[in-house]
Amino acid sequence: EAGVTQFPSHSVIEKGQTVTLRCDPISGHDNLYWYRRVMGKEIKFLLHFVKESKQDESGMPNNRFLAERTGGTYSTLKVQPAELEDSGVYFCASSQGGQGFNYGYTFGSGTRLTVV
Amino acid sequence: AQSVTQLDSHVSVSEGTPVLLRCNYSSSYSPSLFWYVQHPNKGLQLLLKYTSAATLVKGINGFEAEFKKSETSFHLTKPSAHMSDAAEYFCVVSEWSGNTPLVFGKGTRLSVIA
Known part of the structure; x- marks a missing residue:
């Protein structure tokens, strides 16, 4: 079974530019999550999709971040325009059904975003 | 509201010695607890x-953790560290x-010293 795939693995962009991160969950996993770790801080929740619907986006920091999951398959997270404080590692995770708390979540390797 | 406190930011052990990574949690409801690496x-x-x-939960690679509700702890242990x-x-x-x-x-x- 293929795992959760994220790309790019690294991205370096200038302040003010736009970056789009992509996550391909495990096939058949309806639940898809985005998390972020900024330097020196905890990994924090951004949002949760169930299929193509946003179940919870309470962790999205501001309206410069836009997440989509068209067709309920892969998801993209766009940052526009990027700011210095957006630098960090962005993780994607997926889980089957509604029981991530029971089965555990499968995480991708993350995208390391550096805004200069 | 839930929270987690990992009591040590860095732990260093010698290869072959026990590992203890400490974790305390706070949760208003019955929690699920995980360790990720x-x-x-x-x-x-x-x-x-x-x-x-x-x-007492057993995991992969010889790790285990014990849920102690009275202490709100979920410490991770391993009897013998490997590089x-x-x-x-x-x-x-x-x-x-x-x-x-x-x-x-x-x-x-976690650092493991040869």
């Missing part, structure tokens, strides 16, 4: 999970009752 340039890998069954255990470890809490977001601790970096 991240090796350099790798994703977060699930080591073990507690979801209200047995309080390959060097990584960052995260204690994570989630509410058992639903698909709520995971709440991560700040992580503990």
